[in-house]
Amino acid sequence: MDAQRLDSWKDEMTREVMKAESLTELQTVRHQWLGRKGKITNAMKGLSSLSIEDRRTVGQQLNGIREYALDLFAQREQEMELQEETRQLQEEVYDMTLPGLWPDVGLLHPITRTRRLIEDVFLRMGFSLEYGPEVEDEWYNFEALNIPADHPARDMQDSFFIDLPGMVLRTHTSPVQIRAMKKYDGALPVRILAPGRAFRRDDDATHVPMFFQVEALVIDRGISLADLKGTLNIMAHELLGDGIKTRFRPSYFPFTEPSMEMDVTCASCRGAGCRVCKETGWVEILGSGMVHPQVLKNGGYDPLTVSGFAFGLGIERLAMRIFGIDDLRLLYQNDMEFLSQFQPYTGRPGL
Ligand SMILES: [Zn+2]
Incomplete structure (x- = not known):
């Protein structure tokens, strides 16, 4: 080397x-x-x-x-x-104007979006959210709401009873009214919104066995029918637009007295009358009323010193109205092609 x-x-x-x-x-x-x-x-x-x-x-x-x-x-x-x-x-020359690959983004279901819209309206009015069990005690689902033993809703034909004695899949979100009153334990005001699932033995073009409801309950001193109408009118305008008209019709529910249903102008004919609204120009969207004195008592409130109102509405029907869906069952078929047309941010703000 x-x-x-x-x-x-x-x-x-x-x-x-x-x-x-x-x-x-x-x-x-x-x-x-x-x-x-x-x-x-x-x-x-x-x-x-x-x-x-x-x-x-x-x-x-x-x-x-x-x-x-x-x-x-x-x-x-x-x-x-x-x-x-x-x-x-x-x-290698790049064409910067070519569209990029857009990632598939998940969407919220129209029912979820409608529920959130409703919640948003009421949270801004000072309501708080309450939830109750879907497998409900018959007392909360029926008795406490003044629904007598011989009422058709208590028939095996209409409700899903389960193997546990005295238990039922709740047929409406109204039992949360009683649960909320028990929870508030006499305190005022009670101002709650209870969204959730309900179950009935129905299955056709306008009914499904599992559906979503929103229940509202207000209890305080001096609550009147005017408070109920005012609240519902605010909700209708917030959800369906300022151009909407509402009307109230007397009705009957075991747990409210007096009871009334609220109609809004038909979306198809804008009040002129068509097949959808059976030529009346109106469609019903919810049931409501002043809380029945017996129901107040069942919840631990004294009907002589306080009063209240309650209402319940089906989220599906409102979702169909807001998103322009004409068949209730479409909401439950999980058809991606159908669901993906409801892109966020294309319609109303907040959706
Ligand atoms: Zn119409």
């Missing part, structure tokens, strides 16, 4: 490096010099067979060559990467 031969290594290595035409070729050359069995590595291993003096001079020389090699390869690698990048930029 003589000094002159080692001197020529630098030139030899530099020529090989400059001849390499790709990063892969450069790696091969690097391996031949600096790899585990490369020339420089081998030469360094051979140092131990030299005399102490030679070992020092040759060792220093080899170290110098190794430093030179490391720099040379690093520099050349960087140059080649830069060249490759420049070549790509020059050869």
